[in-house]
Amino acid sequence: MADTSVAYKCPNCSAPLEFQPGTQKIKCEHCDTELEAAAIEELYRAKELMAAQAADNEDIKWNKANAEKWSPEEVASMKMFVCESCGAEIIADGNTMATECCYCGHAVMIPQRFSGSLRPDYIIPFKTTKDEAMKAISEFYKGLWLLPSGFMTNNRIETVQAIYVPFWLFDSFVNTLASFHAKKIRVYTDGDETVTETSHYECLRQGNMSFDKIPVDGSEKMNNDYMESIEPFDYADMVPFTNGYMTGFLADKYDVDAEAAMPRADERIKESTIEQLQESVQGYESVECTDSAMHKIQGSVSYAMAPVWIVTSRYKNKIYTFMMNGQTGKVAGDLPVSWIKTFLFFSFTFGVFWGLLYYIIKISWPYVGEYVLMCIPIILSIVL
16 A cells, blocks of 8 residues: 655744644644644645746746847948957947957957857947036945045046947746745733744745846946946837947947856846745735745847946046946946044944933933943943
């Protein structure tokens, strides 16, 4: 006779569960969690479905758009420059020169014959000018109190470059199933004791979601954090690619192909899906996703160029890079921090905190307040 028994584990502590004839419930002897038999069956069915969806998703591939190759006439009208310092490959029309690398600021760009990349499907034209980029970077500095005092006046702009950045755009329709561990905490008084009661819940959520044009940049030289920080781009302005939009501008040649960009697209889609599902788990003190599976029902990818201003500046012999969305004007970048200002800020905050604490304690417990005041120099010497 076949063995059809199933060993269920507690969703709270993973200890074995046992059926209790008296209560007609399944109970964990380790943490006293009690579950209805139907609930534990549903939970395990959901976990089996998650495993099946995860396995199915491995077999579903992204459908690539029919990207064209450059025509012989287009190839003849384009030039490519390679930075001998960082290896960046920059594309330009026949009348545009790349004199400095927009990524590392190196002054030697070696011209080479243009070849070996796909023609973009779409392009988002530039809307902002060089002057607007410079103004936006200056506004980005303002109000940042922890900047070194001399940064605003002594940092020297090395390059201001408009460049089209290669992007892979992913469209997808997915079904996601996720399990969340939620807690409710109740505090009450029982005689002379204060009792904290924590209830644990396993919440299941499932939903279909559609994603349109999830961008993943196709350049290793571009900082992914910066690029995602200057999103979103307005795709209403995106048009089929023509060489005319390249006139007077540079373009980065992609070195991350669509295949290599797919895991990042899957990751971004899954993160967004779980975040949306988690928002539906309400009425709890804390909610944490414990397991999930995403099933991609359909997915496609296309190749596009997005406009970015790259500004590099030098301060105390260190290069700082800023990026601005060439369509919306949104800015991201790296800034130096004044350690003196940081020390003063935290010292002031620490002093205000201890001053308020001392005042409250002195009013409530006068004798204790004197001891707190005596301890402050000792604590400061340990922390600082």
